[in-house]
Amino acid sequence: MIDKRFDSARSAVADIFDGATVMIGGFGEAGSPIELIHALIDQGAKGLTVVSNNSGTGLVGLAALLRAERVSKIVCSFPKTAGSTVFPDLYRAGKIELELVPQGTLAERIRAGGAGIVAFYTPTAVGTPLAQGKESRVFGEREHVLEHGIRADFTLIKGRTADTHGNILYHRTARNFAPMMATAATVTIVQAAEVVEAGALDPEIIVTPGIFVDRVVHVPSPALESALNEAGASYP
Amino acid sequence: MTSATTTGWTRDQIAQRVAHDIPNGSYVNLGIGIPELVAHHVPAGRTFIYHTENGLLGMGPSPAAGQGDPELINAGKRRVTMMPGAAFFDQATSFAMIRGGHLDLSVLGALQVAANGDLANWSTGADDAIPAVGGAMDLVAGVKRVFVMTTHMTKEGEPKLVQYCTYPLTGRAVVTRIYSDLAVIDVTARGFALVELAPGINFDFVQERTGAPIIQSHALEARR
Numbered sequence: 001m002i003d004k005r006f007d008s009a010r011s012a013v014a015d016i017f018d019g020a021t022v023m024i025g026g027f028g029e030a031g032s033p034i035e036l037i038h039a040l041i042d043q044g045a046k047g048l049t050v051v052s053n054n055s056g057t058g059l060v061g062l063a064a065l066l067r068a069e070r071v072s073k074i075v076c077s078f079p080k081t082a083g084s085t086v087f088p089d090l091y092r093a094g095k096i097e098l099e100l101v102p103q104g105t106l107a108e109r110i111r112a113g114g115a116g117i118v119a120f121y122t123p124t125a126v127g128t129p130l131a132q133g134k135e136s137r138v139f140g141e142r143e144h145v146l147e148h149g150i151r152a153d154f155t156l157i158k159g160r161t162a163d164t165h166g167n168i169l170y171h172r173t174a175r176n177f178a179p180m181m182a183t184a185a186t187v188t189i190v191q192a193a194e195v196v197e198a199g200a201l202d203p204e205i206i207v208t209p210g211i212f213v214d215r216v217v218h219v220p221s222p223a224l225e226s227a228l229n230e231a232g233a234s235y236p
Numbered sequence: 237m238t239s240a241t242t243t244g245w246t247r248d249q250i251a252q253r254v255a256h257d258i259p260n261g262s263y264v265n266l267g268i269g270i271p272e273l274v275a276h277h278v279p280a281g282r283t284f285i286y287h288t289e290n291g292l293l294g295m296g297p298s299p300a301a302g303q304g305d306p307e308l309i310n311a312g313k314r315r316v317t318m319m320p321g322a323a324f325f326d327q328a329t330s331f332a333m334i335r336g337g338h339l340d341l342s343v344l345g346a347l348q349v350a351a352n353g354d355l356a357n358w359s360t361g362a363d364d365a366i367p368a369v370g371g372a373m374d375l376v377a378g379v380k381r382v383f384v385m386t387t388h389m390t391k392e393g394e395p396k397l398v399q400y401c402t403y404p405l406t407g408r409a410v411v412t413r414i415y416s417d418l419a420v421i422d423v424t425a426r427g428f429a430l431v432e433l434a435p436g437i438n439f440d441f442v443q444e445r446t447g448a449p450i451i452q453s454h455a456l457e458a459r460r
Binding site for chain 2 (some may be wrong): 027028029030031053077078079080081082087088098100101102103104105106107109110111122123124125126127128129130148170171172173174175176177178179180200207215224226
């Protein structure tokens with residue numbers, strides 16, 4: 001019998017090692033796996049490379065992981081959301097490396113990494129500073145830049161419903177990067193507000209098939225970054 | 237050169253002028269900020285379907301204050317609603333819509349637009365700036381038509397329509413048309429070309445506030 005459930009966020013992230021590359025889902029707070037991130041802070045792994053669209057807000061979730069100085073590099077498209085102070089302070093102090101990637105290129109690099117495509121050409125960013133130093137090639141009279149797929153050691157994502165085989169459904173715009181990130185890591189860990197037995201979900205509507213998911217953690221009432229920030233929370 | 241003008245279009249009037257040029261049924265991505273006003277000025281009898289690159293097609297207006305779902309947001313991370321027929325999708329699919337040429341129109345703000353259509357709208361390149369680009373480079377690389385909505389000049393009175401951009405580019409030769417508080421201007425193979433002047437504004441007034449020559453004779457052709 002296959003059962004990918006772990007009994008806690010803590011046990012699910014226990015083997016994340018120093019220097020690991022970790023993809024973290026979310027666009028702003030939508031889809032941010034905040035309980036898994038907090039468990040990772042407790043766990044203590046450091047020198048991490050994080051791949052995530054944003055850099056967190058306030059002093060909780062991804063921002064708290066950065067503030068604890070566990071992240072040496074972030075691969076990101078938009079690290080300066082309103083309410084984001086931790087990343088700007090670290091960046092200006094030279095304490096974190098930033099690889100800035102256009103959002104669509106970031107999504108496609110993750111998709112490619114998970115799909116066994118080592119690199120691809122895209123017209124995005126041609127002629128801009130983000131194409132500097134990259135190979136380029138003309139196809140159909142148009143210049144394209146070579147971008148490489150990304151793979152990670154671990155992916156942390158948030159679903160609405162998961163089953164015991166790791167099939168996942170998402171909630172509205174919280175889906176964002178999670179389906180690609182699930183495919184691109186050696187170990188994919190999902191926190192889901194609802195966990196059901198295999199067979200309970202209609203196979204026609206599954207968004208992420210369970211083959212891409214290794215660990216399922218039931219987090220019945222996930223915290224929201226905005227609510228924690230309004231309450232003045234900080235983690236730990 | 238004066239730093240402020242007391243005539244010309246308001247922000248809402250610019251938005252109205254942009255909306256006037258969007259055909260019924262268009263799939264449109266509105267950038268964060270001033271382009272969002274376009275949604276308030278859809279002409280009677282037309283429906284536009286709004287795409288937000290974080291993963292929603294069929295985006296509706298903002299919910300009442302304090303209402304809405306924190307996981308139903310737009311690219312500016314503000315809460316929105318969804319229209320009948322809406323669809324959610326992941327980021328790879330969302331940017332397939334953008335990069336694959338499936339969207340009809342992208343409306344963006346600008347720091348600078350050059351006479352060849354180069355756009356700079358993501359960074360001033362200042363040393364202490366935190367670089368952040370989001371989906372802007374993908375939008376200009378992939379969407380069929382790119383409209384820029386902007387004030388004609390900066391707050392400091394510098395032209396935003398220039399011969400060459402001095403800020404880091406978002407994309408090369410990507411802008412189709414510019415809507416400012418003073419005029420509607422096309423980007424053509426021969427440079428900037430006037431489409432329409434705002435009420436009370438004459439051509440010389442616009443040309444004096446523009447950092448590159450504007451072809452005046454284009455206006456009649458463009459409206460034909």
